[in-house]
Amino acid sequence: MLTGEAVPQRKLAGDTLHAGTVMQDGSVLLRADAIGKNTTLSRIIQLVRQAQSSKPAIGQLVDKISAIFVPTVVVIALLIASVWYLFGPAPQIVYTLVIATTVLIIACPCALGLATPVAIIAGFGRAAEFGVLVRDADALQRASTLSMLVFDKTGTLTEGKPRVVEIQLFDGADEPSVLRQAAALEQGSGHPLAQAIVARAGLSPLPEIAQFRTIPGQGVSGILDGIPLLLGN
Template sequence: MLLRLTTGDRVPVDGEITQGEAWLDEAMLTGEPIPQQKGEGESVHAGTVVQDGSVLFRASAVGSHTTLSRIIRMVRQAQSSKPEIGQLADKISAVFVPVVVVIALVSAAIWYFFGPAPQIVYTLVIATTVLIIACPCALGLATPMSIISGVGRAAEFGVLVRDADALQRASTLDTVVFDKTGTLTEGKPQVVAVKTFADVDEAQALRLAAALEQGSSHPLARAILDKAGDMQLPQVNGFRTLRGLGVSGEAEGHALLLGNQALLNEQQVGTKAIEAEITAQASQGATPVLLAIDGKAVALLAVRDPLRSDSVAALQRLHKAGYRLVMLTGDNPTTANAIAKEAGIDEVIAGVLPDGKAEAIKRLQSEGRQVAMVGDGINDAPALAQADVGIAMGGGSDVAIETAAITLMRHSLMGVADALAISRATLRNMKQNLLGAFIYNSIGIPVAAGILWPFTGTLLNPVVAGAAMALSSITVVSNANRLLRFKPKE
């Protein structure tokens, strides 16, 4: 079904633009106040508003299947869940009620046998006052109100929390691990240089490399094909993907290899003569892709994936908050270290194949670290599941998003800093509420039981006790509502 949108329209369903361009306000989904330009082939989501322009789009999801509906379900699920600290509060409440009843009965008995006349009146007043003032409303509200406010505020910043337990775990983290491609970087690699070392010119090297990459789904393959543009590419026979290394095949009667240095070394193709160029490109943050023809290295394609525009600022925020930052990548160590230096990363784990990422997270955890993993691809899913808290970029794969405990609707690493700041603020708010409820009951119950009588000759009026009980609940709710105005520090 095709639908047309013009300026001022609210998008009714999810879909993909087939014609035209428009600026859309996606603030209700992503928390990003700046309208986003959308064109042919890009997605639009239900609930967003067309600020300017006109487009024709094809519906892809309606009703409960739209992104907005999924967000609402996730928020409701998270707000109704309880973290470990909330379950502890419930256990305390379960014990608290019978303990208060016992205290009321014991206090009543003491006043009945040892209190002034008329004993029965004092006994009833004391028992009633203790039961009124000790109503566990504040204790019961302490964690749910903080969760509702914290999860709601997180959603306003484009941070979707799967359950309240994820909020608590996120508040205790000390290490944040980032996948490189598509997370720290834009995920749009570009060929920035082509170097040749034999009787092969740049155009021929690029043409053969692009021909090989036609059969590959790797992000670097897309970059090489884009660079080749409209070149006439030869047919490739015997195409093979060599996991973690590159690709191979035959074209125009030549045996071709295209991949990293490890591939050429494995195939016993000498790379010593071009070692200096490999190191030079890698030290600039580019990934060297080597082309070998008939067992001889003939060209190097330098592919660079630029950092996201806000990566450095977001990582600086995390540094200031005290987190150790780690980059996890399958890239070679030289390239990885160059990018890490540019971004401000503390530690680099390079040369990791997709199935080794979860093991890398496990090793960090074995060192006693509380680890968050930030990723966006299918290959990040095992690591996201292994981490104490998995954080998926909203533009990533469905598998990654389903595996993660927290999803960022904005394609920005600022969301990571926001998510962790909100989680800390929410847990701090819970503890404040629980401490307040504890102090209130620690003071209120003895006073209601008449502990001040020997010193002042006065008892707490049941009406005042009721007002104090209501005030304690109002205090807890008001403190939790402060989270609705919480602003993470830049």
């Protein structure tokens, strides 16, 4: 987690493990350095929540306009009410209240004040559905002016779930036999490439492997039908 890579990363003694990390092979003894809201994952969640309450430049402009617009509307409503009270038909108080209320309702700046926050919250929520975390509202606003985006491909634009598309054989090897051995050997591994090989084989159940072992950073080994097998880089 938080490695920037779509494939599992090897961890050594002393490395940092973030809360939410999934271990695919082996076992680990770790010490908790942070819990609850102090973990990296919790801080990321907190940043997203803070971003939802932030205001972009256009939101600040709307606040400034509202600060002038609201008092102006109230003054206009009072002036019109006074005119109707002094020169309007009887009963003056009824017409005064109706006219003043009408002006306030028509000129209510609710839409002006709510449009920006609602759009921001909706934008953040929609982005989060696609796995995009926006740090502040200004970034979301400026995104509409972008003409070019640069992405990491694997695990970002793609699913990070590789599949076998071609098999090359050497020295007269038989594809079903080779695929059977490879899938049997990889069924004990949680690596994405191992899962792709098992999926390509499509054999159920696969033969059991004896003395299965994961070699960190290199591959896996085991014995099938008395034959030692190595698979990896």
